Amino acid sequence: MPTDVERWKSEVYGNEIREHLYEFAEEGWESIPEDEHDAWFERFKWWGLYHQRNGQESYFMMRIGTPNGVLEPGQLRVVGEIADEYARGPGTNPIFGDAYADWTTRQSIQLHWIRIEDVPEIFEKLEENGMSTQQACGDSWRNIVGNPVAGKDAEEVIDAWPVIHDLNEEFKGNEDHSNLPRKWKVSVTGSPDGSGQGDINDLAFEPAYKETDGEEEVGFNVRVGGGLARNEERFARDIDVWVPSEKVSDVAGGLSALFRDKGDRENRYNARIKFLVDEWGPEKVRDTLQEEYVDFELETAGRDVREEYTYNAGNGGRNDLIGVHEQKDGNYFVGLNVLVGRMGADDVLELADVADEYGSGEVRLSQRQNVIITDVPEEDLDALLEEDLLDDYSPDPSPFMRGSVACTGTEYCSLSIVETKNRQVRYARWLKENVDLPDDVDEFHIHLSGCTASCAQPQIADVSLRGMKTRKDGEPVEALDIGLGGGLGEEPKFARWVTQRVPVDEVPGAISNLIERFAEEREDGENFREFVGRHDDEELDEYVEPEETDYEDPMMHNTKMTWYPYADDDDMGSSPAPAYPDDTPMSADD
Secondary structure (H helix, E strand, C coil): CCCHHHHHHHHCCHHHHHHHHHHHHHHCHHHCCHHHHHHHHHHHHHHCEEECCCCCCCEEEEEEECHHHEECCCHHHHHHHHHHHHCCCCCCECCCECCEEEECCCCCEEEEEEEHHHHHHHHHHHHHCCCECCCCCCCCECCCECCCCCCCECCCCCCCHHHHHHHHHHHCCCHHHCCCCCCECEEECCCCCCCCCHHHCCEEEEEEEEEECCEEEEEEEEEECCECCCCCCECCEEEEEEECHHHHHHHHHHHHHHHHHHCCCCCHHHCCHHHHHHHHCHHHHHHHHHHHHCCCCCECCCEECHHHCCCCCCCCCCCCCCEEEEECCCCEEEEECCHHHEEEHHHHHHHHHHHHHHCCCCEEECCCCCEEEEEECHHHHHHHHCCCHHHHCCCCCCHHHHCEEECCHHHCCCCCCCCCHHHHHHHHHHHHHHCCCCCCCCCCCEEEECCCCCCCCHHHCCEEEEEEEEEECCEEEEEEEEEECCECCCCCECCEEEEEEEEHHHHHHHHHHHHHHHHHHCCCCCCHHHHHHCCCHHHHHHHHCCCCCCCCCCCCCCHHHECCCCCCCCEHHHCCCCCCHHHCCCCCCC
C-alpha cells in the first residue's frame, strides 16, 4: 500500500505546487488548512521549503540550490540581501545574531525564519538573478555536487562543470523525473582528489580513462547506491560502466528513471536506491539500465584514479580546499574556513564585496561548508589576505576550526535531538585553546549531527558526534554518541561508534584524552584513521574517557522541548508563533 506521502504526491506534486504556494502566500499562513499541514509541508519541500519545528509554526527554512556550489558574480550579494531582509525571526542566536546564511554539506544555501507571505518576492529576486529553490528538497533530483572549483582547478583531469550544468538544466523541473520514491543525490567530479565525495551519493560520476579506437579518453566511471542516513550507511557500488561526457545525461536519466520505476514506494525507510542495489546487486542494476533505459551499448568501466584520492582521507595532500591554490589559468582561488558553515548577513555582503574587489565576483561553496573566492590575480593575493574579513574566515585556520562541520540541530529541525551549531563552535574554540595535535597533523575532522539523519556526514569524520539523551546527576541532559576513524580517500571507511551517550559537557574532555593517547601511542607517521584501525572498539572506548573540564556547555537541558533554544524564555508556551493544533511535532525529511 502506498504511503501517505505517495498519496499526497499523487494528488499535487512537482511544478504545480508553485501555484498553490503562491495562493497560500497571498492569503497568509492561516489559509493553509490545519488538517492538511502535513500534506502541504511535504509538497512545499519540492520548492525548497521546510516547515520549521514545533514552537516555530508559520516559519520555514528555505534551501537554495547552487549546482556544484557555483555562485556567479552578483548572486552572493542577492543571497545576503535576502537574508538581511527576509530571514529575521523572533529568536536571536547569541553567536550569529539575527540574520545569517548557512552553507550546507551539499553546496547549497539555507535561510531561516522565512514567512510564506514573503516567498513570491524572494522567488522573484532569486530567479531574476539566475537562482532557484526548485527541487532543493523533496523526492527529486537534489543539488548536484562535485569539486567546487571545477573548470578552474589546475589538478582536474576533466572539466566536470559543463556536465553538471547540463544535468541541472535537464533534470530540474523535468516532469518525467520530478516524482521519485525518495531524494536523488548526484555527484560529478573531474578532479583526481575525490573532492566530489561520490562514495556517499546515490549516483556518482568519477573521473576515469578508457581506450577508445586506440586513443585514451577521459570520462567517468559510474557508481550507484551510496548514502549515510538512518544508521544504514553505504558506499556507492561500482556498476562497471564508463561513460564519455556527452552521454552522462543519458546514463544519469536512465538510472533516475530506473529508480523512479523500481524503487520502493510502499516503505519510505527502504525507498533509497542503496536498498535496491542491496537487493539486486550491481550487475542487475547494470543489466536493467542496459536493457530498459538506454539505447546504446554501455561500455565497461575504465581506469579510475581512486588511488589519488586525498580529499578527507587523513593522509595529507589536499584534504580540503582551504587556503591558496593556483588555478589552471594562472590566477588563484582562496578557500576560507566558515566555522560550521554559518555567516551573518553582513558578512555575506562583505564577502561579496571582497570577491568583487579581488576576484571576478564569483564565489563557490564546498561540501565542507566553506567558501571559495575564485579568479584572484597573483598580484592581489597579499592584499586579499590582509582583509579584515579573513580574521574571522581564515584561509589558514586551526585544525579544530577547519575540521568542524555541524547540521542545523534543534535550533530549527524537528528531527534533531540536540543543539549543534553553537555547541560545535564552542567545542572547536575550546579544543583550539586547550589541545595540541602532533606537529605533523594539520587536519582533524569533527562532525556533529543532531540525529541519525546524518546531515553533518558524521560517519566520514575522524571524530563523529551524534545527538542522544542521557541522565547526569539524576537530571536528563543532552548527550552525544562518539564514533572514530571515518573518512574517504582511496579506501573509504565509516566511523565506528565506540562510546555512547556522553553528556555534552564531557565531550571536549573525551576528545582531549583521545588525542593525548593518539599522540603518545601512534606509530611513526601514523595518521588518526590508521591509529583507530589497529585498535578494537573496547580499547578505543577506554581512550575516549569522558571528562569534565573548564569547558561549560550552556545548553545541557533538552533543547528539543523548547520553542527556540537561545531564547531567554524558551518554554513552548512562550513561543510567539501561531499555535499548532494539539502540539504534534512536525515531520521532516532531509
